Amino acid sequence: MDQVEIFKALSNKTRLQILNWLKAPAENFPDQPNADFENVGVCVGQIQVKAGLSQSTISEYLSILQRADLVCATRVGQWTYYKRNKEGLAQLSKIINSEL
Amino acid sequence: MDQVEIFKALSNKTRLQILNWLKAPAENFPDQPNADFENVGVCVGQIQVKAGLSQSTISEYLSILQRADLVCATRVGQWTYYKRNKEGLAQLSKIINSEL
DNA sequence: TTGGTATATCGGGAAAAGTCGATATATATT
DNA sequence: AATATATATCGACTTTTCCCGATATACCAA
Numbered sequence: 001m002d003q004v005e006i007f008k009a010l011s012n013k014t015r016l017q018i019l020n021w022l023k024a025p026a027e028n029f030p031d032q033p034n035a036d037f038e039n040v041g042v043c044v045g046q047i048q049v050k051a052g053l054s055q056s057t058i059s060e061y062l063s064i065l066q067r068a069d070l071v072c073a074t075r076v077g078q079w080t081y082y083k084r085n086k087e088g089l090a091q092l093s094k095i096i097n098s099e100l
Numbered sequence: 101m102d103q104v105e106i107f108k109a110l111s112n113k114t115r116l117q118i119l120n121w122l123k124a125p126a127e128n129f130p131d132q133p134n135a136d137f138e139n140v141g142v143c144v145g146q147i148q149v150k151a152g153l154s155q156s157t158i159s160e161y162l163s164i165l166q167r168a169d170l171v172c173a174t175r176v177g178q179w180t181y182y183k184r185n186k187e188g189l190a191q192l193s194k195i196i197n198s199e200l
Numbered sequence: 201t202t203g204g205t206a207t208a209t210c211g212g213g214a215a216a217a218g219t220c221g222a223t224a225t226a227t228a229t230t
Numbered sequence: 231a232a233t234a235t236a237t238a239t240c241g242a243c244t245t246t247t248c249c250c251g252a253t254a255t256a257c258c259a260a
Contacts, residue, residue, distance in 0.1 A: 008247090010107040056250070067168075099119075154219070159236095162237095179211095
């Protein structure tokens with residue numbers, strides 16, 4: 001993964017906030033029905049409402065985070081759930097500590 | 101310091117490269133005369149030549165990195181020397197590990 | 201198969217970033 | 231004071247990002 005793309009993905013207040021929310025999904029998304037935060041994460045609609053931006057914007061933002069390996073997606077029926085990508089985040093930490 | 105500004109500063113191939121070069125100034129800037137890499141760092145001109153972009157662009161890039169607390173500047177005579185800002189980089193590492 | 205809901209993609213207008221050459225400023229030398 | 235060098239700032243143009251509404255696609259239920 002291109003390092004620049006990772007940092008671009010993080011260069012936006014809302015996207016940073018989403019990643020932060022996904023650290024504690026149960027607290028940040030108490031309204032999600034049938035929540036399976038561990039396995040799949042949080043669905044797009046819940047994130048969209050909390051972020052207060054349009055559906056298309058949040059969908060786009062999530063795919064930017066996904067392309068940067070910062071979150072991963074699971075489709076279940078008509079919902080797409082997103083959660084943190086621990087490997088990608090560990091990789092990022094490694095970059096910071098060893099290359100910068 | 102605004103987190104978004106830090107990540108924006110890192111969202112550029114040349115700026116990432118500069119930070120990486122400054123990890124090992126003696127190896128990356130062997131031509132700098134009267135080098136005092138430990139105390140002051142590397143001067144703008146050396147970085148500019150190595151990066152291959154215009155003087156104004158590199159000056160601007162260094163100030164973006166400085167505003168993000170990723171490097172610090174020392175003026176000595178007509179030269180400005182830049183080196184890594186260890187505190188800022190440690191702060192960044194902390195953000196990644198605790199908030200994302 | 202028709203309709204409803206969730207998400208993704210497309211097209212676009214406004215704002216920001218990338219990058220340059222020209223110019224200004226600060227310092228050093230003569 | 232005049233000139234030379236290093237760096238910073240300015241103005242402009244191009245490319246990218248932000249964010250939206252509209253539309254398409256995928257899936258579900260009746």
